[in-house]
Amino acid sequence: MVASATLAQQANSSRARPNVGHFTLPNGLEVVVIPDRRAPVVTHMVWYKVGAADETPGKSGLAHFLEHLLFKGTAKNPAGRFSKEVAAVGGQENAFTSQDYTGYYQRVARENLKAMMEFEADRMTGLVLTDAQVLPELKVVLEEHNQRVANNPRARLSEQIDAALYLNHPYGRPIIGWRQEIEKLNREEALAFYKRFYTPNNAVLVIAGDVSTEEVRALADETYGKVPKVAEIGPRMRPQEPTPVAARRLTLSDPRVAQPSMHRAYLVPSAATAKPGEAEALEVLAFILGHGNTSRMYRNLVEERSLAVGAGGWYSGSALDMTQFGLYGSPKPGVELQQLEDAIDAVIDNVVANGVTAEEVERATNRLIAESVYAQDNQATMARWYGAALTQGSSVERVQSWPDRIRAVKAEAVHAAAKAYLDKRRSVTGYLIKDTAPREEKRS
Amino acid sequence: MIRSLRHLIVVAAVFAAAVLAQPVQIQSAHATNIERVTSPGGIEAWLVRDTSLPLIALNFSFLGGANEDPEGKAGTGYMVSSMLDEGAGPLDSRGFHQQLEENAVELRFSVTHDYFQGSIKLLRERQDQSFELLRLALNEAKFEDAATARVASQILAALRRETTDPGSIAGRTWWNTAFAGHPYARPNNGTLTSVPTITGQDQKDYARRVFTRAHLKVAAVGDIDAAGLGKVLDRVFGALPASGELRSVPNAAPREVGRRIVSQLNVPQAVIRLGGVGIPRKDPDFMAAYLVNHILGGGSFTSRLYDEVREKRGLAYGVYSYLLNLRHTSMFMASTQTSADQTREALELIELEIRRMVDEGPTDAELAKAKAYLKGAYALNFDTSTKIASMLLQIQLDDLGIDYINRRSAIIDAVTIEDARRAAKRLASGGVLTTVVGQPKNLASREPGG
Numbered sequence: 035m036v037a038s039a040t041l042a043q044q045a046n047s048s049r050a051r052p053n054v055g056h057f058t059l060p061n062g063l064e065v066v067v068i069p070d071r072r073a074p075v076v077t078h079m080v081w082y083k084v085g086a087a088d089e090t091p092g093k094s095g096l097a098h099f100l101e102h103l104l105f106k107g108t109a110k111n112p113a114g115r116f117s118k119e120v121a122a123v124g125g126q127e128n129a130f131t132s133q134d135y136t137g138y139y140q141r142v143a144r145e146n147l148k149a150m151m152e153f154e155a156d157r158m159t160g161l162v163l164t165d166a167q168v169l170p171e172l173k174v175v176l177e178e179h180n181q182r183v184a185n186n187p188r189a190r191l192s193e194q195i196d197a198a199l200y201l202n203h204p205y206g207r208p209i210i211g212w213r214q215e216i217e218k219l220n221r222e223e224a225l226a227f228y229k230r231f232y233t234p235n236n237a238v239l240v241i242a243g244d245v246s247t248e249e250v251r252a253l254a255d256e257t258y259g260k261v262p263k264v265a266e267i268g269p270r271m272r273p274q275e276p277t278p279v280a281a282r283r284l285t286l287s288d289p290r291v292a293q294p295s296m297h298r299a300y301l302v303p304s305a306a307t308a309k310p311g312e313a314e315a316l317e318v319l320a321f322i323l324g325h326g327n328t329s330r331m332y333r334n335l336v337e338e339r340s341l342a343v344g345a346g347g348w349y350s351g352s353a354l355d356m357t358q359f360g361l362y363g364s365p366k367p368g369v370e371l372q373q374l375e376d377a378i379d380a381v382i383d384n385v386v387a388n389g390v391t392a393e394e395v396e397r398a399t400n401r402l403i404a405e406s407v408y409a410q411d412n413q414a415t416m417a418r419w420y421g422a423a424l425t426q427g428s429s430v431e432r433v434q435s436w437p438d439r440i441r442a443v444k445a446e447a448v449h450a451a452a453k454a455y456l457d458k459r460r461s462v463t464g465y466l467i468k469d470t471a472p473r474e475e476k477r478s
Numbered sequence: 479m480i481r482s483l484r485h486l487i488v489v490a491a492v493f494a495a496a497v498l499a500q501p502v503q504i505q506s507a508h509a510t511n512i513e514r515v516t517s518p519g520g521i522e523a524w525l526v527r528d529t530s531l532p533l534i535a536l537n538f539s540f541l542g543g544a545n546e547d548p549e550g551k552a553g554t555g556y557m558v559s560s561m562l563d564e565g566a567g568p569l570d571s572r573g574f575h576q577q578l579e580e581n582a583v584e585l586r587f588s589v590t591h592d593y594f595q596g597s598i599k600l601l602r603e604r605q606d607q608s609f610e611l612l613r614l615a616l617n618e619a620k621f622e623d624a625a626t627a628r629v630a631s632q633i634l635a636a637l638r639r640e641t642t643d644p645g646s647i648a649g650r651t652w653w654n655t656a657f658a659g660h661p662y663a664r665p666n667n668g669t670l671t672s673v674p675t676i677t678g679q680d681q682k683d684y685a686r687r688v689f690t691r692a693h694l695k696v697a698a699v700g701d702i703d704a705a706g707l708g709k710v711l712d713r714v715f716g717a718l719p720a721s722g723e724l725r726s727v728p729n730a731a732p733r734e735v736g737r738r739i740v741s742q743l744n745v746p747q748a749v750i751r752l753g754g755v756g757i758p759r760k761d762p763d764f765m766a767a768y769l770v771n772h773i774l775g776g777g778s779f780t781s782r783l784y785d786e787v788r789e790k791r792g793l794a795y796g797v798y799s800y801l802l803n804l805r806h807t808s809m810f811m812a813s814t815q816t817s818a819d820q821t822r823e824a825l826e827l828i829e830l831e832i833r834r835m836v837d838e839g840p841t842d843a844e845l846a847k848a849k850a851y852l853k854g855a856y857a858l859n860f861d862t863s864t865k866i867a868s869m870l871l872q873i874q875l876d877d878l879g880i881d882y883i884n885r886r887s888a889i890i891d892a893v894t895i896e897d898a899r900r901a902a903k904r905l906a907s908g909g910v911l912t913t914v915v916g917q918p919k920n921l922a923s924r925e926p927g928g
Contacts, residue, residue, distance in 0.1 A: 070861075072528060072530055072861070073857065073860050073861040074857060075857050075858055075860075075861045105779070114780075114789075117778070117779040117780055118780055118847075120778070120779075121778040121779070121780045121847065121851050122847055122850050122851065122854075123850065123851075123854045124850060124851045124852065124853060124854020124855035124856070124857070124858070125854065125855070125858075126855070126858055127779065141858050142854070143854055143857055146854075169792070170789070170790060170791055170792030171792060172792070173791075173792030173793070174788055174792045174794070174795055175795075176817075177747065177792070177793070177794050177795040177815070177816060177817065178795040180746050180747035180795075180815070180817060181747060181795050181796070181815050184745070184746045184747065185644060185745045185746060185747050185815075243861070289642075289744055290642035290643075290743075290744065290745070291642070292638040292639050292640075292641050292642045293635045293636075293638045293639045326575070326579070327563075327571075327575040328572070328575045328576055328579050333572070336628065337571070337572070337628065340628075343631045343632045343634075343635040344632060344635065364635055366631055397576075397579055397580055400579075400580065400582060401579050401580075401582050404582030404601060407531070407532065407533060407601060408533065408584070408599065410531055411531055411533060411535075411862045411863050411864070412861075412862045413861055413862075414861075
């Protein structure tokens with residue numbers, strides 16, 4: 035594997051690390067600047083360190099609902115003005131909510147950056163809501179729930195697996211919320227949540243593109259710098275998971291399942307909670323086991339044994355608290371899910387017993403490291419990397435050292451991670467099958 | 479897959495921009511410096527050289543696409559697109575994938591109605607090995623039986639999923655009906671009955687007929703100069719046949735406009751898709767129509783449909799309209815998803831807004847804003863190598879000229895309110911064919927004029 039080693043070094047040496055700027059304003063707003071001067075365009079993002087996992091029990095969906103409501107205007111900029119301004123300059127805008135963060139962004143020509151910063155700074159603390167705006171938006175969110183979850187059997191299974199995996203941590207609740215709780219969300223709760231979490235000292239501003247750190251510093255002072263800190267933010271302490279002791283299984287049957295599948299999630303450390311080197315080892319393990327057509331799972335289940343039409347695995351390392359390592363497979367017609375699961379178990383048992391080879395680690399790390407070169411081609415991707423890292427307990431330095439940390443992963447560490455975490459007691463196994471029961475109305 | 483759900487990022491708004499079939503538009507110093515490169519062997523490509531990152535992106539397309547699928551074998555081109563990395567030249571399937579991984583190459587093939595397309599993104603230091611993989615795939619793919627069976631089983635699994643997916647059903651019904659008897663009626667990825675009949679020989683025949691130099695367009699971006707690109711072009715594409723016999727595909731307009739087809743499916747939210755006649759890409763009114771569509775239902779949070787259907791009434795998460803231009807037809811389309819009890823209301827609202835736009839056209843203020851949007855937004859398509867490569871390819875396919883990026887703003891500015899009103903009247907003239915899938919209340923199928 036000499037050739038691959040060369041690739042790793044080349045990828046490293048040519049990884050012109052962008053000259054990332056990083057500073058904090060007096061009001062506590064953290065700022066990251068990622069210059070990419072190739073096109074006269076900027077990506078402007080504000081990330082709040084609040085997500086679905088920070089909601090009060092019983093109010094699931096509130097963080098996401100509030101994200102929608104941030105488009106409803108302020109005293110200074112009434113509803114629609116911000117979006118009209120973005121459209122007027124040909125910009126793109128949107129927003130997103132995860133378990134750990136809520137983000138807002140615009141992509142515009144560089145000369146419009148200051149206007150975007152003024153609008154975004156204004157809605158950091160200036161939101162005004164009326165029921166006339168809130169009620170239709172709640173309907174929009176319920177339609178979004180229909181579109182993402184209710185209409186989609188695999189999304190429904192995923193919700194059930196999350197709920198079964200997390201016995202105590204709020205990651206067990208869907209980001210979009212449980213439907214009966216979404217239906218009851220209201221203006222007062224949204225505003226209270228906003229006042230609690232939306233403040234410069236709980237946010238990260240990320241600007242990538244045709245701009246320098248010095249330019250951003252001046253613009254940030256003039257705009258976000260004037261926003262007062264309006265809330266004190268304590269440490270993010272969510273109820274944590276007990277040590278898992280029992281494997282869990284569930285089956286979701288839905289009449290719309292035309293192709294059955296099997297999914298498993300293990301509770302594992304995230305980049306933020308892992309011991310040094312452990313998250314990187316899990317990343318490499320997931321790649322070797324489950325990434326693409328060269329992975330162990332694909333080769334064994336799809337190519338060699340012809341049991342599955344698809345199979346793979348993943349590790350979701352980006353999370354503030356304990357996260358998931360996932361496996362999945364879709365059987366060929368005539369193959370039972372149990373038969374497929376047994377075969378997947380054999381692949382897992384093998385890696386737990388025997389570990390992985392140095393060659394496999396070499397290939398996986400090379401490919402993972404190449405991602406950091408490709409990512410630099412896309413300012414929006416870079417902005418997302420930094421924003422997600424800084425709202426999930428990581429740092430600018432750790433984002434930049436990621437390729438080196440991946441390169442340092444050894445086969446022994448990958449084996450150790452497999453032994454420690456691919457333990458069925460830490461897992462939920464979910465089957466998605468066709469519901470063939472006759473439908474009838476029952477009134478019992 | 480479930481992975482994407484674990485990474486669920488719940489987004490606040492519609493993704494209309496993603497479905498715009500036309501190149502969205504912008505200004506960029508970076509992208510305006512396009513070189514027309516001709517290889518020693520006579521193969522042409524457009525190049526934007528950018529040495530700031532050690533990578534190269536190359537996109538290409540062959541005329542043909544799914545239109546070239548043999549009769550009764552819909553999905554042949556699609557299967558070829560999935561088989562090119564399943565073994566080629568000296569490499570078996572496993573060897574080929576291993577080479578892709580070791581060289582960190584991103585190699586993709588896809589099929590539209592009209593084109594077979596490919597893209598490769600690679601590290602400069604690995605360009606020799608990486609382009610060799612592309613050469614092998616296009617010139618020496620094996621199409622072996624075992625791989626064909628494996629890939630067919632994967633395509634069939636996806637097709638089975640589509641049979642209960644409301645969006646897929648709505649789309650298939652629409653195309654089957656609007657283009658009955660025309661190649662556009664056939665799904666690009668085939669059907670449950672056609673896919674099992676596609677053999678290795680069918681795929682070889684397809685590749686030989688479609689992968690020819692006469693029907694090739696190429697765009698490249700990144701750390702490679704004209705001479706280097708010339709060598710790559712000859713190496714990768716030089717041994718392909720000079721030309722090949724393609725079928726003659728007739729021009730067509732969507733049929734059955736005025737008809738509504740409601741298909742029952744047990745889902746809480748119904749999918750609505752409607753479409754009628756659009757405006758050809760080369761028509762003098764195209765840009766006017768593009769602006770009009772942007773005002774009606776284009777990809778921002780300010781369109782009339784967004785405002786009426788989502789913002790004011792909360793009837794849907796996403797609602798949008800778009801112009802779809804294929805080589806042999808031009809369409810105006812709209813789509814949304816909404817609960818069963820308000821499907822009728824949402825559909826009537828969309829119909830009303832289309833009629834209002836057709837009858838009255840946009841206002842002066844709307845037109846001015848739409849112009850500013852389309853001019854400003856173009857630049858956002860030129861901030862990554864892959865996006866630039868895909869724009870350069872699309873401009874070639876649309877035959878707009880290598881100076882189009884520089885001319886585009888003037889074309890937009892030249893559109894008058896009279897142009898816009900005239901173009902609006904041409905949208906969906908004759909009516910729309912509507913497909914609805916779900917359990918909509920008080921909404922039944924309807925024949926034209928019914």
